[in-house]
Amino acid sequence: MTGDTALIATPSQTVGPFFHHGLVPHADPMADRFPGGERIRLLVRVTDGDSQPVSDALVEVWQRGVFGRMPTREDGTCEFETVRPGTIPDERVESQAPHISVCLFARGLLRQLHTRIYFAGDPALAEDAALGTVPEERRGTLLASPDPTRPGHWVFDVHLQGERETVFFDV
Amino acid sequence: MHGRSDLFGSQPPLLYPPYRSTTRRAPSRPLIRLPESLSDLHMPVYGWWPIGETDNDLTRQHPEEPQGQRITVAGRVVDEDARAVSGALIEIWQANAAGRYRHAKDAHPAPLDPNFTGGGRTVTDADGRYEFTTIKPGAYPWRNHDNAWRPAHIHFSLFGSTFRTRLVTQMYFPDDPLFPYDPILQSIPDERARHRLVSRFDLELTRPECALGFSFDIVLRGHDATPFEGRV
Numbered sequence: 001m002t003g004d005t006a007l008i009a010t011p012s013q014t015v016g017p018f019f020h021h022g023l024v025p026h027a028d029p030m031a032d033r034f035p036g037g038e039r040i041r042l043l044v045r046v047t048d049g050d051s052q053p054v055s056d057a058l059v060e061v062w063q064r065g066v067f068g069r070m071p072t073r074e075d076g077t078c079e080f081e082t083v084r085p086g087t088i089p090d091e092r093v094e095s096q097a098p099h100i101s102v103c104l105f106a107r108g109l110l111r112q113l114h115t116r117i118y119f120a121g122d123p124a125l126a127e128d129a130a131l132g133t134v135p136e137e138r139r140g141t142l143l144a145s146p147d148p149t150r151p152g153h154w155v156f157d158v159h160l161q162g163e164r165e166t167v168f169f170d171v
Numbered sequence: 172m173h174g175r176s177d178l179f180g181s182q183p184p185l186l187y188p189p190y191r192s193t194t195r196r197a198p199s200r201p202l203i204r205l206p207e208s209l210s211d212l213h214m215p216v217y218g219w220w221p222i223g224e225t226d227n228d229l230t231r232q233h234p235e236e237p238q239g240q241r242i243t244v245a246g247r248v249v250d251e252d253a254r255a256v257s258g259a260l261i262e263i264w265q266a267n268a269a270g271r272y273r274h275a276k277d278a279h280p281a282p283l284d285p286n287f288t289g290g291g292r293t294v295t296d297a298d299g300r301y302e303f304t305t306i307k308p309g310a311y312p313w314r315n316h317d318n319a320w321r322p323a324h325i326h327f328s329l330f331g332s333t334f335r336t337r338l339v340t341q342m343y344f345p346d347d348p349l350f351p352y353d354p355i356l357q358s359i360p361d362e363r364a365r366h367r368l369v370s371r372f373d374l375e376l377t378r379p380e381c382a383l384g385f386s387f388d389i390v391l392r393g394h395d396a397t398p399f400e401g402r403v
């Protein structure tokens with residue numbers, strides 16, 4: 001291995017169904033890292049091409065240097081306790097709307113999938129550079145929605161396939 | 172069109188019908204390429220889990236030793252320019268010597284080992300090096316196709332210096348006769364890239380009267396400047 005020639009990267013392989021003793025949950029409330037932000041519970045729900053829950057996925061989220069990860073349950077969901085991005089008092093404004101980055105793993109995924117969670121109704125969405133690369137009719141798949149029955153609860157659906165297939169990014 | 176992550180032929184496609192679960196889970200629309208300036212997110216600033224004393228020795232996590240062939244797995248984590256990646260968190264998980272995972276949903280009728288959990292973690296040193304002690308996992312059957320067996324493997328997860336270098340993969344053992352029948356390994360189009368996942372028996376790493384040594388180096392993505400054809 002010399003410095004002149006680029007190396008072939010190690011290929012990705014699926015996490016398979018039995019990762020739980022290796023990729024342990026990182027379940028501490030992310031909200032504790034963001035004092036003063038608007039606390040929310042974010043439910044992520046993963047479904048496959050038959051609209052069936054994906055009960056053996058692993059969801060990793062990244063929000064301004066803070067990491068969380070949870071396996072999905074039987075109903076294909078997992079939950080994070082964090083703050084709504086953009087509500088932290090000293091948060092600096094970038095060319096991007098407030099969002100949470102997602103990395104998704106599952107049996108049947110030979111590589112991880114990357115997506116982003118934006119928040120419906122945010123006026124900054126129109127200015128976001130990443131959303132700008134997404135065809136308009138698909139942007140809605142990147143929005144979390146407020147749960148009308150439970151204040152402070154947001155839901156983000158990940159559709160791996162189908163009419164409402166979520167936008168995934170090549171990062 | 173191919174996106175950045177399959178540009179090099181080193182990565183498996185998302186849809187690979189011989190691996191049946193991909194057919195209802197692989198997204199059908201092309202990935203949308205994010206400009207690099209937007210995707211190059213840095214790793215968490217608050218550090219990782221504390222690493223426990225026996226976290227990189229899967230044979231010492233219970234009162235007694237697990238069944239099976241004791242092995243050392245060690246290597247170096249580098250980027251595509253062969254520069255050491257230090258401080259990378261590595262997590263592993265594996266089946267026991269009989270090919271059974273300690274997992275509620277593993278229905279393989281092989282015995283569990285009360286002295287083996289099968290999970291480990293460590294962090295690379297300044298030179299990118301890591302080392303685990305464990306036992307050699309058994310091959311196990313799965314339901315993908317008739318008489319399907321996975322070659323013995325250890326699952327690896329790595330966090331490099333940025334979000335883009337996140338990698339989950341599997342390490343195999345040399346000369347496994349199951350390789351040609353395994354759609355998960357065969358999903359990788361390029362033979363040299365497949366070879367990256369096969370560890371090498373290493374007499375230097377082998378500890379006398381104790382453990383066989385296997386070396387396994389890992390190359391994390393660094394940049395996209397070099398086309399696949401020019402790589403080694």
Ligand SMILES: [Fe+2]
Pocket residue numbers: 016018266321324326
């Ligand atoms: Fe496995």
